[in-house]
Amino acid sequence: MSSSVPRHDVIVVGSGLGGLTTAACLAACGRSVLVLEQHEMLGGCSQVFRRRKAWEFDVGVHYVGGCVPGSDGLIPTVLRGLGVEDRIAWSRMDDAGMDTVQLPEHAFRVPTSWEGLADNLAAAFPADADGLRRCVAHLRLIGEGFDRINDVPHAVGAMLPLARRPLELAQIVRGLEQPITALFARNGLSPQASAALVSLVHLHNTPPDRTPALLVAALLRHYFKAGAFFPTQGGQVLAANLTEVIRSHGGAVRTKARVRSIDVVAGRVTGVTLDEGERIAADVVVSNADAHRTFLDLVGPEHLKARTVRRIRRFERPHSIFSLYLAADIDLSATRPATNYVLHRRYDQQTTFDLMDRGRWDPDGWLAISSPTLKTGGVRHFGTPGHSSIEAFTTVPDDPAFWGGGDPYAGEDYEDRPAYQERKAEVEAVMLERTLEALPELRGHVVWQESATPQTHERYTLSRMPYGPLNSKEQIGPGRRLPVRTEIDGLYLAGASTVFLYGIAFTMRGGVGTASAIVGRDLMAAFHGGEVIADRAALPDHGPDWDPFFVCRRHAVKRGRARRDGEVVSAA
Structure with a gap:
């Protein structure tokens, strides 16, 4: 060299x-x-x-x-x-409801505590109240087991603090080996109540029948231990x-x-x-x-x-994410708490993933709405006073054929293909309408709109x-x-x-x-x-x-064209 x-x-x-x-x-x-x-x-x-x-x-x-x-x-x-x-600096989200979940005929808020979650679920699904309380208690046992290790279980040695707590260790292992749907079945939950618990981990984008109970418990404990936050800047x-x-x-x-x-x-x-x-x-x-x-x-x-x-x-790769970005000329934080919104038009969330496995998109699948304006209580470090930024996300197939072809990693064009533009417009229109249904005060106030597909994500991160x-x-x-x-x-x-x-x-x-x-x-x-x-x-x-x-930004270095391997000519 x-x-x-x-x-x-x-x-x-x-x-x-x-x-x-x-x-x-x-x-x-x-x-x-x-x-x-x-x-x-x-x-x-x-x-x-x-x-x-x-x-x-x-x-x-x-x-x-x-x-x-x-x-x-x-x-x-x-x-x-x-x-x-x-x-x-961090902005603390609403402890009474870091998430607001809306199902076809039910709605509930997700507070940052196990007790509050069990109470809210029981109130929303009274016929399943006992089973839901048992499920939450079981998830709590698993989640608080992580407090003993205070780490990601990345190695067998990381689990040693649980050696003297065999019950917790056994529940953690069981929580990894069995899907969350098995916990629902053991506690006799209805499909509607089961959907409520699955809705809490939407963004990890794994089908319910393959989602470990351990994952649900660990994610909830991550927020319940000391609250949910968003970086103010x-x-x-x-x-x-x-x-x-x-x-x-x-x-x-x-x-x-x-x-x-x-x-x-x-x-x-x-x-x-x-x-x-x-x-x-x-x-x-x-x-x-x-x-x-x-x-x-x-x-x-x-x-x-x-x-x-x-x-x-x-x-295995998961399915990917479609993102919608909106700006509005009103301040959402003036009337709404610091919460995210999780929307589901169906209780059978497994169907969403089954459809995508067959190369189709589910317009009734989960959709999450997150607004930096809400999460910071209107505190802003950049932008127009009195305006709001809103981000919405849903799951979509990542197969290039679904999007009309084109490989961004290989530098192939995709944006100008009619099939891509049509598909993108189709998904964006559905997401916009669902977002406006959840936040009706935005109607007539959206002043910027754009979206990002799995191809967009790959273009900027080289991954889907x-x-x-x-x-x-x-x-x-x-x-x-x-x-x-x-x-x-x-x-x-x-x-x-x-x-x-x-x-x-x-x-x-x-x-x-x-x-x-x-x-x-x-x-x-x-x-x-x-x-x-x-x-x-x-x-x-x-x-x-x-x-x-x-x-x-601005960390690019202008370099000369390489003449041959191992030798670079500096730019003048």
Whole structure:
């Protein structure tokens, strides 16, 4: 390799929160780190976008649990260990109803407590009250078992704190091995009451008959332990603070730098090659791309064991997400609480997934509405006063044929295809009408409207899996999800494809886990012990005009065209 090839200790491919957390930890530990992001904005699914200098929309940060300053929640602990906990403000959502669920003939609010959930469900479904209380009690037993480990069950060793609580351990194992529908059947729930409980985990996008009870319990406990929160300055604030840790500790970030390949020689990584041919050397590469992209596209099957290739190809992808973004010239927070809305037009939610398995879309499937304006109580850091931003999401097939063809990953056109435009307009129209039915005060006040398909998501993130692989029992837990250390020497994984699972809290925790594997030290244990590995004095000041949006942009590096492998001519 030519001496002109730049070298770093670690290259992180992708700037989702898993990758950025890994990079921030490694930079704080003294490693020379380079983050490469193909998009113009850092943050992956946590990024925001703005329109007409008037409205900001969050792509993937909707709400998180337990962000009480100084607490032992996953997110505060990670941020505190990196020296930035007090640099992020949180808005607390309505404890009386962080979610408002609307079913065909029933409605209830989801408070941030087990007791409140049981009471609200019993009031909404009186004929199923006893069975619902038993189900909630069972989920609580599983969920509070996680308090003993206060971690993602990413390894057998993580479960050791439960060794002296065999009942809780047995219930957790049973909760993983049996779908939530088995719990409903044991407690004699009606289809309507069963739908109410399934509705609470809509966004993980797994069919009810394959959703582990463990997943439902863990997600509810995540919010019930200390409340539900939203970053007051929007989701971009997380990526911005992690980026500042990286750069202030000698690391570098580059946007518009798409990686063509993770280079492997004789079973170990040697670096990466970018699309335009530029090579960058490193003894360690962390891939924040999804598992299929990492192994089958960036590394290549020729460098993997045959059983690994078979495993990755068997790794099931979930169906994808369609997003609708609206701006309105009224302030929703003036009349509504800080809640999300979850809408279902059918009780049999399994039908939605069965239809998609057959290549069809269900216009009556779940739809979630989340408004940063509501979640911050009208407090804004950007945009037109008195206006609101609204984001709605539903599940759709990710099959390119459903969308008229075109592969964004391969650079193929898709936006101008008539079949794509027709399908997009069809889904968008249904979502808009359902959103207006739920929030009727928006009628006549929508001043901006756009939407994003699975193709859009892939264009910006190179993946159609916002929540990682299908979150079924076959793909959750040690030996089922992928470990952060791979069979290729020097190659590590971060993000939702790993044993640390998906979501803001879990992927950030997973980033610490990946960094720990690289440095050979349990950084999460150090964080829980009060250690701050970052140099807080090195972090830049946050003045009154500090904007996380601009922290995460304009990191592109103009490079010359590669003449041949290993040699790059700098641009004049």
